[in-house]
Amino acid sequence: MNESIEITPAVFEDIDQFMAIETQSFSDPWSKKGFEDALSYDYSYMVTARCLGKVAGYCCLYYVLDEGEIVNVAVAPEFRGRGVGFSMLSSLIQYGREQGVSRFLLDVRVSNHPAIALYKKSGFKPLALQKNFYQNPSEDAWLMELITAVYSAEN
Numbered sequence: 001m002n003e004s005i006e007i008t009p010a011v012f013e014d015i016d017q018f019m020a021i022e023t024q025s026f027s028d029p030w031s032k033k034g035f036e037d038a039l040s041y042d043y044s045y046m047v048t049a050r051c052l053g054k055v056a057g058y059c060c061l062y063y064v065l066d067e068g069e070i071v072n073v074a075v076a077p078e079f080r081g082r083g084v085g086f087s088m089l090s091s092l093i094q095y096g097r098e099q100g101v102s103r104f105l106l107d108v109r110v111s112n113h114p115a116i117a118l119y120k121k122s123g124f125k126p127l128a129l130q131k132n133f134y135q136n137p138s139e140d141a142w143l144m145e146l147i148t149a150v151y152s153a154e155n
Contacts, residue, residue, distance in 0.1 A: 005084055007091040010046035010058055012039055017055035018048075018074075025074040028136040038062075038072075045099075047091050049075070049084045057084045061092045061101075068092075068101040073115070080114070089122045097148055104146040109139050119144050 010018075015035045022029040030038075038044050038060050049057040057075035061068050070092060075084045093104060106124065108115050124144040133141035 004051070005056070005082070005087045006050045007047050007087055008050070010039060010048045010060075012036065014048045014055055014058065015039075018058050021055070021057065021074050021076045022072075024077055028134070030072060045092065045095050047088050047095075049079075049088050051079055051082070051084065054079075056082075057088055059085075059088045059092060061096055061104075063096055063099055063101050066100055066102045068096045068099075068104045070104055070106040073106070085115075085118045086121060089118070093122070093146070093148065102148055104148070106144050107133060107141045108144060109134055109141055111139060116142065116144075122146065123148075 015032060018035055019029075019032060038046055041062070043064055044060055044062050046058060046060040048055055055076070056079035057073075059073040060071050062071060063069070070089065073085060073088065075088075096104060104124070105127075106119065107130065108119060110129070124146045126142045127145040128143045130141045130143055132138050
């Protein structure tokens with residue numbers, strides 16, 4: 001990959017670009033209010049990936065105590081396969097570790113082989129098969145888990 005990937009905390013001004021990627025990426029997309037809420041919660045952290053000055057992707061971490069759930073990982077079609085997803089996940093995991101999260105969970109459609117490969121590359125392992133988890137269309141999901149050491153000044 002020649003262009004650099006910049007990962008920054010998401011801001012409200014990014015939402016319209018998120019919505020465009022969201023509708024290209026998911027059959028059951030988040031609403032604008034869903035993004036606004038995710039950016040407002042004090043138990044969430046959302047990042048934006050930028051390449052070539054454009055929003056290339058986004059993802060969100062919800063966290064409570066030592067557990068975090070990674071939700072809504074999306075990369076614009078023209079930036080897929082360039083390391084954007086891996087960079088965003090790495091950033092979220094590092095942030096979570098700094099907040100005391102040691103167990104990360106996420107759900108993924110069983111047919112989404114590129115995403116499953118990305119999550120495995122990031123250290124996630126399948127934990128359980130969830131029957132009919134997704135709708136539009138109905139599909140099973142893998143619940144995947146990553147256990148990490150919590151970041152501290154001593155690490």
